[in-house]
Amino acid sequence: MTIGDVLAFVGFIGSVCLSLWVLLIGVALLFESKAAAARRVLENEAGRTFCLGIVLLLPLGFAAIALINAPGILKLIGFLLIAALLALSLLGGAGLALLMGERTGSRAPEISSFSALSRGAGMMSLAWLFPVLGWFLVAPVSIIAGLGAGAKALRKKHSPQENVLPVRENLALQRVSETVRVIASETTHETPKFASPEAINNAPIFASEALVFEEKSAVVTKEEL
Numbered sequence: 655m656t657i658g659d660v661l662a663f664v665g666f667i668g669s670v671c672l673s674l675w676v677l678l679i680g681v682a683l684l685f686e687s688k689a690a691a692a693r694r695v696l697e698n699e700a701g702r703t704f705c706l707g708i709v710l711l712l713p714l715g716f717a718a719i720a721l722i723n724a725p726g727i728l729k730l731i732g733f734l735l736i737a738a739l740l741a742l743s744l745l746g747g748a749g750l751a752l753l754m755g756e757r758t759g760s761r762a763p764e765i766s767s768f769s770a771l772s773r774g775a776g777m778m779s780l781a782w783l784f785p786v787l788g789w790f791l792v793a794p795v796s797i798i799a800g801l802g803a804g805a806k807a808l809r810k811k812h813s814p815q816e817n818v819l820p821v822r823e824n825l826a827l828q829r830v831s832e833t834v835r836v837i838a839s840e841t842t843h844e845t846p847k848f849a850s851p852e853a854i855n856n857a858p859i860f861a862s863e864a865l866v867f868e869e870k871s872a873v874v875t876k877e878e879l
Contacts, residue, residue, distance in 0.1 A: 692749025746800025
């Protein structure tokens with residue numbers, strides 16, 4: 655193996671990681687409501703979602719392989735079936751990236767929703783590339799779970815009021831809690847211990863965002879009831 659082969663392999667790995675990262679972010683932004691639905695499914699029904707992914711992958715995957723080896727137009731149908739499975743898995747993967755970004759954002763309230771999503775997608779992409787464990791455990795599990803989550807997300811009914819990234823909602827909640835600490839500290843003339851500088855300087859703005867978020871949450875809750 656020459657140095658050229660090593661550089662080619664490293665370049666290939668880097669391009670795969672970058673492409674997956676961009677795809678996850680793009681799908682989460684373009685299909686925001688469906689990605690959010692996939693995130694909720696993965697969070698609340700992880701086991702059932704994984705089982706559904708297996709149920710879909712086994713028969714449809716074997717059917718796609720059989721059709722690809724067939725002559726004529728059946729080969730095209732096989733490729734289209736594989737593309738559909740990959741698209742569903744990518745949609746579920748975007749939901750998983752949203753979920754990971756949400757957990758990241760809850761520990762770093764000062765970052766934006768897009769930064770949280772980018773970090774979640776980046777962690778997922780890098781986890782896939784981890785030798786052996788990432789190739790044979792993380793990647794297959796996330797693909798199968800993503801397939802089930804994508805299929806469930808397509809069946810979810812969308813309400814116009816839900817067209818907001820879950821990461822943004824959780825960051826708003828973090829800002830609300832910081833705003834409460836800032837306002838409480840003003841009455842005692844003490845600096846809040848856990849509030850970020852952004853929360854201290856922009857407490858009025860965060861308070862208005864909290865009111866808007868509360869109104870949206872009330873509308874969504876009313877629609878669900």
